[in-house]
Amino acid sequence: MNPPSNRAALDPAGLLRAIPLAPHQLTERITPVHDTIVLCHLGVPRLAAASWSVAINGLVAAPRTLDFPALRQFPFTTIEAVHQCAGNPLEPHAPTRRVCNVAWGGYRLADVLAACGPAPEARFIWSYGADWGVFEGISIDAYGKDLPIERVGEDVLLAVEMNGAPLRPENGFPVRLVVPGYYGTNSVKWLTQITLAADRAAGPFTTCWYNDPVRDGAGRATGRLRPVWNVAPQSVIVAPDVQTRLTAGEPAVVWGWAWADGGIAAVTIGIGGESIVGAAVEPRRSRAWQRFEASWTPGRPGTVELAACATGYDGETQPADGARNAIHRVSVTVAE
Numbered sequence: 001m002n003p004p005s006n007r008a009a010l011d012p013a014g015l016l017r018a019i020p021l022a023p024h025q026l027t028e029r030i031t032p033v034h035d036t037i038v039l040c041h042l043g044v045p046r047l048a049a050a051s052w053s054v055a056i057n058g059l060v061a062a063p064r065t066l067d068f069p070a071l072r073q074f075p076f077t078t079i080e081a082v083h084q085c086a087g088n089p090l091e092p093h094a095p096t097r098r099v100c101n102v103a104w105g106g107y108r109l110a111d112v113l114a115a116c117g118p119a120p121e122a123r124f125i126w127s128y129g130a131d132w133g134v135f136e137g138i139s140i141d142a143y144g145k146d147l148p149i150e151r152v153g154e155d156v157l158l159a160v161e162m163n164g165a166p167l168r169p170e171n172g173f174p175v176r177l178v179v180p181g182y183y184g185t186n187s188v189k190w191l192t193q194i195t196l197a198a199d200r201a202a203g204p205f206t207t208c209w210y211n212d213p214v215r216d217g218a219g220r221a222t223g224r225l226r227p228v229w230n231v232a233p234q235s236v237i238v239a240p241d242v243q244t245r246l247t248a249g250e251p252a253v254v255w256g257w258a259w260a261d262g263g264i265a266a267v268t269i270g271i272g273g274e275s276i277v278g279a280a281v282e283p284r285r286s287r288a289w290q291r292f293e294a295s296w297t298p299g300r301p302g303t304v305e306l307a308a309c310a311t312g313y314d315g316e317t318q319p320a321d322g323a324r325n326a327i328h329r330v331s332v333t334v335a336e
């Protein structure tokens with residue numbers, strides 16, 4: 001099954017990126033829509049719900065084309081999930097904190113697929129958006145991604161709402177894929193085609209960009225690549241921030257958010273490389289980020305660097321540097 005060859009009008013055309021909030025501004029559990037990250041590689045197709053449809057084809061017994069009224073026949077569901085951009089695909093090792101936490105509303109991909117009868121040999125889901133253009137000098141007929149079919153559980157949605165409102169054009173109106181627990185790049189916006197296949201999709205956003213080198217235990221590259229799918233453990237310190245003046249001898253609260261595809265089991269706060277404080281981490285609800293909080297009483301005046309480090313339930317932890325999920329550090333000033 002070929003990828004679609006798009007020609008929808010784009011406004012704007014070309015890269016569109018917004019990262020409105022720095023870590024210390026992530027004060028709300030649910031990020032307001034106007035403060036969420038926006039990442040469009042090729043531009044924003046302007047689609048109408050009345051003329052939108054998605055084709056479901058490939059290794060299915062009954063290929064279908066669903067329009068908006070047909071999609072709305074499926075049970076509606078909502079899911080709160082952390083939404084994180086993996087960062088610039090040309091700089092895969094740069095630490096990035098492009099993140100928000102939102103409530104998606106839509107229809108389960110599993111329900112839609114069940115209505116089409118997936119073939120037993122289908123192993124991957126290819127998904128395509130209505131956007132097209134040129135990225136890094138390469139001509140793209142349609143933005144396309146893939147994911148393993150076994151990843152499609154209760155939580156993967158054909159989303160139509162963010163925080164209870166219809167999607168904005170830049171977030172994928174009228175319908176986008178949402179794969180909670182995967183980096184944002186996999187959640188294809190302006191969805192127009194879903195293809196079930198035995199192999200991985202061949203487009204540049206799956207084979208060229210968004211692949212990380214697999215390293216061995218000593219940190220050496222093995223020559224193998226791994227798709228940028230599951231979100232690795234990560235955390236941000238919301239407070240205190242660089243502006244906060246703390247006082248020696250007075251207890252301060254260090255708090256922030258932590259998240260990972262599999263959930264976070266523990267967060268520690270490094271204090272100036274001298275001591276480590278364990279934070280209390282709330283249990284994970286749904287696929288939302290988890291709040292952590294620790295109390296720390298600065299002992300003496302000066303500048304101290306705080307460093308939050310999250311560990312997932314699988315034991316994976318955050319690297320010190322050189323990775324998108326590198327430890328977040330904040331220098332705070334302690335007065336006498």
Ligand SMILES: Nc1nc2c(c(=O)[nH]1)N[C@H]1C(S)=C(S)[C@@H](COP(=O)(O)O)O[C@H]1N2
Nearest residue numbers: 037038039040041085129171184185188189
């Ligand atoms: N069709 C399409 N889907 C896309 C993209 C895109 O450029 N085109 N960008 C991806 C990337 S890199 C991210 S991080 C998320 C961002 O979603 P948002 O802009 O709604 O926050 O959408 C993903 N889905």
Ligand SMILES: [Mo]
Nearest residue numbers: 039085086185
């Ligand atoms: Mo992204």
